[in-house]
Amino acid sequence: MAVPKRRTSRSNTRTRRSAWRATPPTLVEVTVDGTVHRVPRALVRAVQQGYVDPATGRRR
């Protein structure tokens, strides 16, 4: 098992933690039954075909 050789400085720890950001999902607008929903692009086709509920992102 890999073991750290040296202690990480407080500065390096804090720099790493502050740089740890989540990338927000890119959403596109889809109109289903007249209402506009925002869903990830990968789900657009599934939403249009009625497999996925655009409000919850869950399978129907």
Place this chain on the structure above:
Amino acid sequence: MSVTERRRTSARRESLLGTEPGAFASAKFARITPMKARRVVDMVRGMPTEEALALLQFAPQAAAVTVRKVLESAIANAETTEGLDADDLVVSACLVDEGPTMKRWRPRAQGRATRINKRTSHITLVVQPAEVVAARKSGRKSNGKSA
């Protein structure tokens, strides 16, 4: 929807909003580490609430579920107790404070034991009408220029 009359202002509301219009909601003792919760909350800070709800719905982070619930609650508070229009609200402030940590023990080799920290968070979201937030921002800018 009817608006309930405010009888008194809590100290928490006073510190978060002062006299400005807006509402807040908080989840206390949520079983998420503050680091992970902050990572999610940082994405929605300053966003229009409708956009933020959609983002949280599809964010892959587990903390997004709890944060979304808090945001929904804050919006409901704004509508019912403050009588604000839900359509032009903005997430004006997000706070994730550390709650109590539950300590657990993990047996290790050679009879040792190491600690596992089960951390909890207090998540607070503040929503305010977009024009209030915009006015505060522009006010701050003009102050900065004059100084």
